[in-house]
Amino acid sequence: MKNIKYLIYLFLGLVIFSCTETEDENPTNRPEQEDILAIDNRVQDIMQEFLFPGLSIAIAENGRLVYTKAYGLSDVNTGSQVNINSEFRYSSFAKTITGIAIMQLVEKGKLALDDRVFGEGAILGTEFGNNAYSNRIRNITVNHLLHHLSGGWRNFVDDPVFDSPFNLSQNEMISWGLDNVAQATNPGTTYHYSNFGYVLLGRVIEKASGMSYDAYVKSEILDPVGAKNTYLANTSANDKGPNEVSYLADDSLSPYTTYNIGRADATAGWVSTPSDVVRILSAVDQQPNHPALLSTQSNQLRRTPLNNSGNYGKGVYRLAHPDLGNVYWHDGSWPGTQTLSISIPGNIAISVAMNSSYLDNYQQSLNFIAGKLFEIVQDESITFQDIDQF
Secondary structure (H helix, E strand, O other): OOOHHHHHHHHHHHHOHHHOOOOOOOOOOOOOOOOOHHHHHHHHHHHHHHOOOEEEEEEEEOOEEEEEEEEEEEEOOOOEEOOOOOEEEOOOHHHHHHHHHHHHHHHOOOOOOOOEOOOOOOOOOOOOOOOOOOHHHHOOEHHHHHOOOOOOOOOOOOOHHHHOOOOOOHHHHHHHHHHHOOOOOOOOOOOOOOHHHHHHHHHHHHHHHOOOHHHHHHHHHHHHHOOOOOEEOOOOHHHOOOOEOOOEOOOOOOOOOOOOHHHOHHHHOEEEOHHHHHHHHHHHOOOOOOOOOOOHHHHHHHHOOOOOOOOEOOOOEEEEEOOOEEEEEEEEEEOOEEEEEEEEOOOEEEEEEEOEOOOOOHHHHHHHHHHHHHHHHHOOOOOOOOOOOO
């Protein structure tokens, strides 16, 4: 049942719907963008259907940022508006970033996908945990973690990212998970979406690169593509970024006190803007005027699921769209935020972020939002301007 306060926030958002921002608050030489009603209407459908107070969208075509716009409220308490520089917790899109980083290190010869993660002679050795590792833990490889085939630490079943004590540090949380959560199946046999598995990949990146996870991603992914508004989240509301939105969620799931996003770096920790996200997608897809983050061969391997990993590649989902062919995507959800980012090989990257999350039926909202984004991509009446706002 929809809470009446969400209806109030929706009303406030719709009141300012026609006053949305398409330019920086301090514009420089940004090309003037004309609004596209066919896009605005579909965004309004998303906001009305799921009572999102604020939303931001970016679309890149052939490597150019051809549409970016923000709608609604950044903070329902102050009435401040979202703008195109507003930053959102992108949650599980972090897995896409982490997957790219792992494949870069494989290309550089610093990692192999079949390298074991735990135990004597493995990447992380016996650094974490206090108990002897089971044979299942000792047999986990980098590739298992990438495809969610580690054998355990299952999302919202027994995932230490959510189940371990809130105040544990990241290292303490990893040790807690290894000591307290037994693997459900043998590694490599069963797909279990695992946030914990991608936290572990962050530590693999650190060992292989000799840098902190944050520093490696900034140096090898964010800086090369010009993603200047992307950084790791802090858990407390008092520590959010100066352009970061305020998050609205159900009272039982506070965006700031329910789960500790500050220790979830490689699995859910990046704050970003839709424009930065489509920069990353355009670069990894080797679009014009962007650095190639991966070789064509490595990127194809990144996108390809294994026979037993469902539709999940290495940090990215693959969807066989009936009209568009294979498309690649990742959603993100954390209390108070929801995102969806889609890459269509050849020319399109599109990303949308909201500062609330639809908890009643997440899959319903994901399907609806994806449907609206695909409508935008397939709408032949939409012609983007000959501009590049990157």
